[in-house]
Amino acid sequence: KAQEALALSARTESMARGGGRMPVVMDRAFGVTIKDPDGNTFIDLSAGVGVSSVGRCHPKVVEAIHQQSGVLMHAMEVNSTKRTELAAKISEIMPEGLRGDCITFFAQSGSDALEAAVKFAKRVTGRHQIIAFHGGYHGVWNASNALTTGTAYRKGYGPFMGGVIHAPYPYAYRFPFDTTHKSAEQIAGEYVDYLLNTPYTAADDVAAVIVEPVQGEGGYVPPSPEFLQLLRKACDKSGALLIVDEVQAGAGRTGKMWAVEHSGVKPDMLTFGKGMGGDVPMAGLVMRSDLAAKIPDGSVPNTFAANSLSAAVALTNIGLLQDPELDLLNRAHQLGLEAQEYIRGFNNPYVGEVRGRGLMIGIELVEDKATKEPLSGEKLGKLMGYVLSHGVLMVPCGRYTNVMRVMPSLTIPRKLLFKALDVFGEGLRTL
Numbered sequence: 001k002a003q004e005a006l007a008l009s010a011r012t013e014s015m016a017r018g019g020g021r022m023p024v025v026m027d028r029a030f031g032v033t034i035k036d037p038d039g040n041t042f043i044d045l046s047a048g049v050g051v052s053s054v055g056r057c058h059p060k061v062v063e064a065i066h067q068q069s070g071v072l073m074h075a076m077e078v079n080s081t082k083r084t085e086l087a088a089k090i091s092e093i094m095p096e097g098l099r100g101d102c103i104t105f106f107a108q109s110g111s112d113a114l115e116a117a118v119k120f121a122k123r124v125t126g127r128h129q130i131i132a133f134h135g136g137y138h139g140v141w142n143a144s145n146a147l148t149t150g151t152a153y154r155k156g157y158g159p160f161m162g163g164v165i166h167a168p169y170p171y172a173y174r175f176p177f178d179t180t181h182k183s184a185e186q187i188a189g190e191y192v193d194y195l196l197n198t199p200y201t202a203a204d205d206v207a208a209v210i211v212e213p214v215q216g217e218g219g220y221v222p223p224s225p226e227f228l229q230l231l232r233k234a235c236d237k238s239g240a241l242l243i244v245d246e247v248q249a250g251a252g253r254t255g256k257m258w259a260v261e262h263s264g265v266k267p268d269m270l271t272f273g274k275g276m277g278g279d280v281p282m283a284g285l286v287m288r289s290d291l292a293a294k295i296p297d298g299s300v301p302n303t304f305a306a307n308s309l310s311a312a313v314a315l316t317n318i319g320l321l322q323d324p325e326l327d328l329l330n331r332a333h334q335l336g337l338e339a340q341e342y343i344r345g346f347n348n349p350y351v352g353e354v355r356g357r358g359l360m361i362g363i364e365l366v367e368d369k370a371t372k373e374p375l376s377g378e379k380l381g382k383l384m385g386y387v388l389s390h391g392v393l394m395v396p397c398g399r400y401t402n403v404m405r406v407m408p409s410l411t412i413p414r415k416l417l418f419k420a421l422d423v424f425g426e427g428l429r430t431l
């Protein structure tokens with residue numbers, strides 16, 4: 001067994017660098033439990049970075065794959081029954097503004113969906129610039145990387161697509177402006193309004209504002225609803241589109257099917273990925289039908305988009321997310337609140353802030369609560385090592401890689417969730 005594990009880790013060493021690295025080799029997984037080739041088991045609080053909303057290898061998903069794989073898998077350019085069925089289902093579960101009157105462009109990854117969002121926003125508005133946000137993560141190719149901030153993702157790889165303006169995100173804990181009289185959300189919203197509606201900033205050339213309704217990689221930052229409401233108003237005034245990137249926050253994770261629904265705002269386009277496909281790649285861009293009508297047929301082919309196997313899995317995932325007996329969305333909401341309280345109850349000096357929505361929880365770790373100096377890389381490494389060697393898998397995020405995420409599958413048994421949090425709490429006490 002140990003030999004096998006060694007051989008495996010040697011093989012992972014031969015994979016291209018670039019992706020994040022965790023010192024664990026996954027051999028098999030079921031629900032939220034992962035086994036490595038040595039037979040060690042881990043409780044997974046990462047869900048594969050927000051992917052396995054319904055747990056890994058869910059029996060219904062496995063069954064859907066068995067069934068679909070014997071019938072049809074690839075169908076490029078020819079509409080397939082599963083793709084059509086999925087597009088109809090997506091339209092049904094969209095937030096207001098898109099629901100019942102939208103078109104889905106399928107993609108393979110989140111980055112892919114964001115590339116599409118930029119391309120289509122330009123095509124349907126005839127405008128060229130995009131407003132995105134500091135701390136935002138939207139992908140790592142050209143347009144998607146241009147939207148993404150963060151030195152690690154950018155340094156040495158640019159220049160990316162031009163015409164992107166980055167505005168401040170209302171990250172209240174570390175907001176660079178004075179919030180004595182106005183909230184971070186108000187300031188950030190007004191800033192975008194200023195960019196969009198002041199003539200000398202080429203306001204009439206902004207095609208879209210692209211925003212994560214809860215910022216993910218940037219540190220799990222849930223803004224108050226007012227922020228998206230202000231963006232909506234600013235976009236309406238200027239004619240720019242509002243595009244919500246729900247790749248990480250969507251598919252039920254925040255306790256509603258889409259994170260934008262916490263604000264009541266109607267988006268013009270929405271991108272999805274991760275949790276929609278779960279165990280298989282599935283992503284896409286949904287847009288208002290009247291906008292989609294402006295896109296010429298055959299102008300954006302995409303070979304593997306909405307592979308019938310992925311479509312069958314996505315339909316099964318959605319079915320599980322909507323299953324009234326499982327009640328996963330309310331469960332995410334309730335468990336999320338309880339987990340946040342539980343972590344606050346640690347009263348640990350390194351916990352600067354606990355925040356989140358549903359099962360998208362960020363724990364911002366600091367050296368000192370007063371100065372908010374981010375936890376050192378050394379201490380973070382020690383903490384990660386502790387939790388991993390005690391059977392818990394967690395992944396950090398944030399501008400300073402000092403925010404630990406609690407983002408398990410929405411199906412996580414509560415006992416396992418709190419057991420894993422106890423391990424995290426113990427780990428904190430060793431620092």
Ligand code: PMP
Pocket residue numbers: 109110111112114137138139140212216217245246247248249273274
């Ligand atoms: N948008 C958001 C909000 C994301 O969190 C991610 C992935 N972390 C992406 C886009 C890119 O998705 P992918 O890794 O599937 O390309």
